[in-house]
């Protein structure tokens with residue numbers, strides 16, 4: 001994982017000094033102290049979550065961009081929020097009562113954590129697909145950040161946590177796989193992988209298309225077979241008729257199967273009408 005060690009070294013010094021008044025978590029006299037876990041969680045968050053999204057929570061998802069402008073259609077905002085809440089905490093928001101109840105729970109992180117089912121998602125290999133068309137900011141990265149933060153937070157639980165995670169741009173991932181570089185194996189075998197910024201590919205030839213899909217198919221097949229969850233962020237409407245039909249030829253059978261699998265949670269984001277051209 002990128003730079004995690006140097007980030008961790010820096011953070012663990014600060015955390016142990018602040019919470020336990022010692023120089024480094026190894027010097028912490030409290031046997032069951034959580035300072036090591038807090039340092040780990042902060043280090044992973046810093047290393048993996050895109051800048052600007054490190055402190056965000058589900059309550060920050062309001063269908064608006066960082067400038068506060070409305071970017072999502074209201075229905076789509078509510079639906080996407082419900083889907084993410086269901087995926088992370090298995091709470092159904094079907095009524096006003098549920099919504100009020102969730103608001104209360106989500107304001108207390110320790111309370112919300114009691115509902116977390118993210119470890120089951122990992123065990124069952126439940127993939128998550130977040131999609132919406134356009135290059136505009138829509139909240140795709142925000143939602144993926146919220147989920148990955150929930151995943152990382154599980155380190156606070158007792159016991160050893162050997163889970164590892166990665167966040168990669170689809171373009172770099174393709175290059176890593178083609179070059180078979182040192183990152184490719186990490187991406188393929190990590191417990192959780194976020195694949196960001198997947199555009200609908202434009203190929204210059206059938207040969208190129210076949211070459212790319214032949215390269216990425218075994219990668220995602222490997223993850224599916226071992227039930228390792230992947231969070232996909234698509235920048236196009238994967239459910240439109242034409243895209244659904246070309247998904248397999250454009251991005252390979254493995255990705256197409258994941259999108260069409262009933263166990264996969266699909267979260268669709270739609271632009272608000274005002275900015276739709």
Ligand SMILES: [Zn+2]
Nearest residue numbers: 020028033035
């Ligand atoms: Zn401590």
